[in-house]
Amino acid sequence: MDSFEMSKMAGAVLAALLLIVATNVIVTAKTASSPTQPVAGYKLPTDTATAEAPAGEAAAKEVAEAPAAAGKDGAAAPAKDAAAPAPAAGGFDAKAVVAMLASAKAEDGAAKFKACAACHQVKKDAPSAVAPNLWGIVNRPKAAQADFATKYSEAMKAKGGEWTYENLALFLHKPKDYVPGTKMVYNGIKDPAEIASVVAYLRTLADAPAPLPN
Numbered sequence: 001m002d003s004f005e006m007s008k009m010a011g012a013v014l015a016a017l018l019l020i021v022a023t024n025v026i027v028t029a030k031t032a033s034s035p036t037q038p039v040a041g042y043k044l045p046t047d048t049a050t051a052e053a054p055a056g057e058a059a060a061k062e063v064a065e066a067p068a069a070a071g072k073d074g075a076a077a078p079a080k081d082a083a084a085p086a087p088a089a090g091g092f093d094a095k096a097v098v099a100m101l102a103s104a105k106a107e108d109g110a111a112k113f114k115a116c117a118a119c120h121q122v123k124k125d126a127p128s129a130v131a132p133n134l135w136g137i138v139n140r141p142k143a144a145q146a147d148f149a150t151k152y153s154e155a156m157k158a159k160g161g162e163w164t165y166e167n168l169a170l171f172l173h174k175p176k177d178y179v180p181g182t183k184m185v186y187n188g189i190k191d192p193a194e195i196a197s198v199v200a201y202l203r204t205l206a207d208a209p210a211p212l213p214n
């Protein structure tokens with residue numbers, strides 16, 4: 001009994017001690033944080049206000065200096081850009097692609113055409129969806145797929161002429177260069193041999209494939 005009373009008392013003392021320690025901690029925490037927080041809190045706006053001004057000035061200066069730097073780069077870049085496409089355009093020879101047609105493999109073109117099939121139907125009489133059906137495309141007048149008539153871009157409708165092998169090669173090499181403003185979202189095929197195989201495949205999409213060039 002005695003020891004029980006003792007431990008009860010000890011417990012009470014411990015509890016009291018704990019409470020004191022706890023309140024102490026809370027009070028110190030509060031007093032420690034309250035003086036610094038408001039000070040920092042009040043000071044901050046003025047600090048940032050004054051700090052922002054120079055930052056803003058610096059930024060303004062950077063902006064002011066930027067065009068000068070960009071101008072330098074800008075002057076150099078177009079020169080490079082202007083030089084780059086010239087050999088590229090000169091480097092691509094659509095006639096060479098046409099010359100490759102006789103030996104090009106339509107099966108390879110069919111494999112490559114998977115990227116085109118996302119948009120283009122190729123089966124005879126299949127309705128055009130997001131792109132004109134390409135059945136009979138070789139030597140067909142441009143923008144002439146009847147059920148796509150209202151959807152062709154103005155650029156494609158204005159292009160004129162027929163899809164000769166050479167025109168197909170030019171278009172497939174760089175659609176946006178051959179028909180600026182085309183709706184066809186496709187970057188083009190770089191490799192002339194690949195273009196030849198795709199055109200060879202397109203040629204097969206007809207009841208009577210167009211004759212191969214000599």
Ligand code: HEC
Pocket residue numbers: 113115116117118119120130131132134137141142143144145151152153154155156157163168172179181182183184185186189198
């Ligand atoms: C993202 C969809 C898309 C992909 C991929 C695509 N095309 Fe097209 N293609 C179009 C659209 C749309 C048009 C109509 C363009 C216009 O009116 O300017 C078009 C037009 C054409 C034409 C002219 C058709 C006509 O009736 O005058 C040919 C040829 C052609 N594409 C071939 C290809 C080939 C070959 C590929 C793959 C190497 C390909 N396209 C990939 C959407 C696509």
